[in-house]
Amino acid sequence: MSGGRADCPRLVCYRNFKVLAHAYDNQNGQTIEVSVGLASRAVRDDPLALSILRHEVAHLVHHDLPAIRRESIAAGGAVLSADVVTAMCLLTMIIILAVTDFGKFTLPWSFTNIIEVHSAILLATLIITLPLVLGRYVIRRYASFIFALIEMRADVSAGIWGEGLESLSQRIKNDPDIRPTTVRELGFAYISPSLSHLPAQERASLLSKPARLATPKLSYFAIALGAIWLLNFHQGNEVWDFFLLCAAVALLQGLTVQMIVTARARLRLTPSRAAIAMAAVRCSAR
Numbered sequence: 001m002s003g004g005r006a007d008c009p010r011l012v013c014y015r016n017f018k019v020l021a022h023a024y025d026n027q028n029g030q031t032i033e034v035s036v037g038l039a040s041r042a043v044r045d046d047p048l049a050l051s052i053l054r055h056e057v058a059h060l061v062h063h064d065l066p067a068i069r070r071e072s073i074a075a076g077g078a079v080l081s082a083d084v085v086t087a088m089c090l091l092t093m094i095i096i097l098a099v100t101d102f103g104k105f106t107l108p109w110s111f112t113n114i115i116e117v118h119s120a121i122l123l124a125t126l127i128i129t130l131p132l133v134l135g136r137y138v139i140r141r142y143a144s145f146i147f148a149l150i151e152m153r154a155d156v157s158a159g160i161w162g163e164g165l166e167s168l169s170q171r172i173k174n175d176p177d178i179r180p181t182t183v184r185e186l187g188f189a190y191i192s193p194s195l196s197h198l199p200a201q202e203r204a205s206l207l208s209k210p211a212r213l214a215t216p217k218l219s220y221f222a223i224a225l226g227a228i229w230l231l232n233f234h235q236g237n238e239v240w241d242f243f244l245l246c247a248a249v250a251l252l253q254g255l256t257v258q259m260i261v262t263a264r265a266r267l268r269l270t271p272s273r274a275a276i277a278m279a280a281v282r283c284s285a286r
Helices: 036-042 047-061 064-102 111-161 165-174 183-191 200-207 218-233 239-261 271-284
Strands: 010-014 021-026 029-035
Touching: 010 036, 021 047, 021 064, 029 036, 029 047, 036 047, 047 064, 047 111, 047 165, 064 111, 111 165, 111 200, 111 218, 165 200, 183 218
Parallel strands: 010 029
Antiparallel strands: 021 029
16 A cells, blocks of 8 residues: 655555555655554554664655665675686686696696695795685675664664654663564674664663764674784785775765764763774774
């Protein structure tokens, strides 16, 4: 079903009995898809169902979806570039190995010399490709971390527009359809490059403590900062690896700046927040 005025999002109901909803914003206009399970709870004025709808409306109000698409394209382009360069490095390694094995072997032919030459080629390839793999991971993780913060902002908007943050927090914690966060899901949230939402229990905890909402969530950000530090082990003099690192850091900081600039609300800058932000930028620039 669908309906509403031309300036309102189109509402579409699909056959799924879980409590699910999705918002879309493209050239065809704004659309909110809701499951039968969510719709049935919403018509009974279920507070959590209404909060989920407010969450999706918040994405449309804050223009989150076009911003997510732009950041996905930027991060995807950087990841694709790293993949292409990595593939070229591996292809070059295969060619060198083939020439070494089937061409003129410059050292005396022995098992020890063959192992040493092959090991040297593999080690050189590893030294070149490992920063590419780390950079690829950092960019994906950083972008996904921003997506999770965008989802958290939609939660906050839903709480403010509804019964309040504390009430929404309690409903997330107590609703039987929202199962407790598992250890696997928690680990996934800290290290996965495909993060899109913080665990439900963590979101509920943040909503119940407004003072934590504007902090950088450094525990979820730590893996990206740590991986950037590891990039320093490659101290070659090649121009390409210098520009690769600069491009990766510029993209990471650019995504952060975009998120801050597009924020609608003013953020009070406390000394602790400033110190954490400065540490994050300093680590990213290493």
